Amino acid sequence: MLLSSSRLLTRSSNCAACCQVVQRRSAHKLVEIELLSDVPSLGRRGERLPVSPGRARNQLIPQGLGLYVVAGRGVSPLRDMQRREEQQRARGVLGAVGASKVVDGIASSAEAAAAESLSHDSSLLTALQLLPQPLTFTRLTTATTNADLFGSVSASDVLTELKEFGIRVEEGNAAFGEKEGVEKGRVKSLGDFVFNVQLKALGEEFPIAVKVLKEETAAKE
Structure with missing residues (x-):
């Protein structure tokens, strides 16, 4: 009877030891994570x-x-992810501010260019109003x-004549x-014609x- 009890005690001790080994082995197989959201029956966000x-x-x-918790790393995966999101948002805000400054710069440049064009065309209009007319050209027929002319009178001819009066106009205008x-x-051909100068900033033409005239006729006059 004593022998049987001893055997039972030995078996119980062996079973307890086996359970502890199994528990230790099971513990070694677990991985540590940090919850990014509340998970029922498991834990709350950040745990x-x-x-x-x-x-x-x-x-x-x-x-x-x-997210997995990396062994030896002091930074929380959740905090790390939040930090990256904050950095991305900050870069987005800075990018938007930079883009806004670029747009403002373009707008300012456009306004300055428009003001310059308006001033130029206003001065040009004043000069044209003082121009003696008509401008006369003579050509052989x-x-x-x-x-019918032997040759022609071109826009360049008129612009060259305007320069004699100190007036400069771009050929495309x-x-x-x-x-x-x-x-x-x-x-x-001989005759009377109209040469139009575009004043784009003023929205009109002059x-x-x-x-x-025929060259011989002009000589007689």
């Missing part, structure tokens, strides 16, 4: 706790409910009884008005009278 690798791998990590005798922007 660190051990879970089985399978639950971490199959549920918590894929569903964004938790193809025949004594013919009004002036042209002859449509009329019989004007071909491809050039006067090809007409200059142009008279083309």
